[in-house]
Amino acid sequence: MGPLADRPDASIVAQVLTGNTDAYGILVNRYRDTYTRFAARMLGSLEDADDALQLAFVRAFRNLAQCRDPDRFGSWLYQIVVNECRTLGARRTKREKRLVRDESKVDSAATPDTSADAALRDEIQYALNRLDPQQREAFLLRHVEGLGYEEMSEITGVGISALKMRVKRATERLRGFLEGALT
């Protein structure tokens, strides 16, 4: 069998459960970037995304034995990430009742703003922040992360018809918010 880093999730999960804690780092490395994008877009800041993902990865490790289908570890982890984002998002809303435009600077914190899209990117994140969190979550999972509705339903615990409605409304509202910016 090849290097551990090349093996499927289930094999690595088995390694971790038998006491090879270091092997968990492979799973962290494998899923970190994908879930960073979702969490940062969802929460509006890389700092909050960092918090959410730390909590999610540690919680997943703690409950790894309850992952019923280790072949689908990524999907199981996604549920935990979504839940952490909900919790942190709610806490942030309580902490800061108002939206400020500085929160939208997700990308500039990560990379220098050299892209011609920079201004539009800030506008888009600001518009995302204005969405209802449920709509934002559904929109990001569907159109940014490219998930199908069945998988979204599994991850979020929300019915497919409700998810479709949330995506539709999110799209309509984003169009409204960004009407001027997109022309």
Place this chain on the structure above:
Amino acid sequence: MNDWHNDPDRAGIENIIRILKKPLHLDETFELRVMSAVHAEALAKIDADHSAEIDERWWTKRYTLRFTALGGFAAAASIAAVIALSAIGINRSSQPQSAVNPQSSMAVNPEATVVTHFILVHNNARQVYLVGDFNGWSRSQTPLKRAANKSAWTISIPLSEGKHEYAFIVADENGEHWIADPLTQPVQDEFGTESSIVRVDATSS
């Protein structure tokens, strides 16, 4: 195929998505920080094995359930009650919360924990899960067990003192449904989702 392939305005929304799809990266210490916390968790699990005796105590402790009258709710689809039962001291000081995030929902380190019994009566449920701030709203972490009468689902878990928010996820033939405890006055969180509140007080048990 996307959801607006026939939409004349699709270019605008596709432009939004194109920009949102650009990758984002956390700083290079992220993995190190996570693995530090994970190793601390692994050590804590070893410590937890020694506390198995304590865990067994709260499951075997004798207690009396205090139900509200269920007869009046016979026609209702579901009835639930949450009852704080008994207080015991569980020292969880070995948990490495500070390694993760001291302000997180995981950073609970109570001196005393109250065993709290959750019961949901639901005639059509195939499975019921308890979700709350105490388990990170994890759907899979706290499944209820079906009682002998087939309609009641129960679980007893130790909760730290203070206010906890929770709800049930009921899986039935129509899918999964999030419901607040029917016997409580529901609260609405920032997402517009209804949940319930239980206040745990070790001194009154």
